Amino acid sequence: MKARTFFTTLFAACIFSSAPAKERILVNNGVTTHIVMPENIKLVDISTDRIMGNQCTDNIVRIKPSMPNDSVQADYKENELLGTVTLIGERHIAQYDIVYTREPGSAASIFHVPYSDTESYVNPGVSMPVSEMARYAWAVYGSKRKFHQIVSNAHGIRATVNNIYSVGDYFFIDYSLRNRTKIPYDIEEVRVKLEDKKETKATNSQTIELTPVFSLNSARKFRKDYRNVLVLPKLTFPEEKVLRLEISESQISGRTVTLTIEYEDILNADGFGADVLESKSAYPFHHYYININH
Missing domain, CATH: 2.60.40 (Immunoglobulin-like)
Incomplete structure (x- = not known):
């Protein structure tokens, strides 16, 4: 029974480790990061309140690490995962891990989403995306x-x-x-x-x-x-x-x-x-x- 449990656990770990990791976007409190989708965005989901953001135009979302207030810096660590951002476009979905960096120069000010980072889905409400x-x-x-x-x-x-x-x-x-x-x-x-x-x-x-x-x-x-x-x-x-x-x-x-x-x-x-x-x-x-x- 113990051997079966061991191999079951090992098999599950292998499946998990083989799953493709989400791409990362580096952010810093001194930089506003603009995420540009190749098509119009229908919905944006931000998984935690440690990331603030909004959709500023049809195909661009801007995000930034949340701060307690203007005078207090949040004590985020280098390479700390702040949460996940999911972008749902007219025909494609993209999802990114938002990771903090203490170096403003390493943070992305503009991040272009390539189609290779997206998964397609059938949207009956869109017969032709604006990009097309x-x-x-x-x-x-x-x-x-x-x-x-x-x-x-x-x-x-x-x-x-x-x-x-x-x-x-x-x-x-x-x-x-x-x-x-x-x-x-x-x-x-x-x-x-x-x-x-x-x-x-x-x-x-x-x-x-x-x-x-x-x-x-x-x-x-x-x-x-x-x-x-x-x-x-x-x-x-x-x-x-x-x-x-x-x-x-x-x-x-x-x-x-x-x-x-x-x-x-x-x-x-x-x-x-x-x-x-x-x-x-x-x-x-x-x-x-x-x-x-x-």
């Missing part, structure tokens, strides 16, 4: 113009739809603006509306405003040329309706440009597969995604 939208949007941005029929000219501004792509449950609308005047154009807002093709006074006339789930270009001002990719949830609409993209300027007498997309144009949207992403791997997908959240 950014990758597809960059690939669309780098593609050649295929649409030539959707053009608008007003107030010295020429607007064109370059491409419309269908990816999963989303449409990627690639459009450009060219300013032919000497006055810079300040974008106040971009609105997407589903409207009746013909203006009518009938009571059943209805305008539906659609909210893009992602916009590639966050610039609000340009002098000559501007290009952007908007991502919309995939939709169908009757032929008597049109999709209107309205770009307005941030001045009282601001210039407004409208692009009208017919139902037939939506039907002719190209598909965009993962193989296209591979061929355009030179685009800085991850770097751009981090920057757009600042």
Whole structure:
């Protein structure tokens, strides 16, 4: 019986020792550590009150060792485990041991979470992570113009739809603006509306405003040329309706440009597969995604 107990204990110890250890993040009370996920964070769990922190933007969490108060330093030891931080993203989970270091220079001020540190999970509420939208949007941005029929000219501004792509449950609308005047154009807002093709006074006339789930270009001002990719949830609409993209300027007498997309144009949207992403791997997908959240 003793021999069986010994081998059982030894077998359990071997299983435990073979389990992969969690990666560590070194922290110090004089350094704020920013943990950057490669996708939007849905939930953060901090296991102990010895770590304080909050989510400061969509994909960044900042943490720091807890102190009793501003005038009293906590007596944490070198390499002391303060607790565990779990980050749950749109499609991946990452977990780290937070370890104290007495050397501020050894603490991480910015820690980028690689996908190799994460485990994937199925999230039915997310059909496409924002980071993946950014990758597809960059690939669309780098593609050649295929649409030539959707053009608008007003107030010295020429607007064109370059491409419309269908990816999963989303449409990627690639459009450009060219300013032919000497006055810079300040974008106040971009609105997407589903409207009746013909203006009518009938009571059943209805305008539906659609909210893009992602916009590639966050610039609000340009002098000559501007290009952007908007991502919309995939939709169908009757032929008597049109999709209107309205770009307005941030001045009282601001210039407004409208692009009208017919139902037939939506039907002719190209598909965009993962193989296209591979061929355009030179685009800085991850770097751009981090920057757009600042």
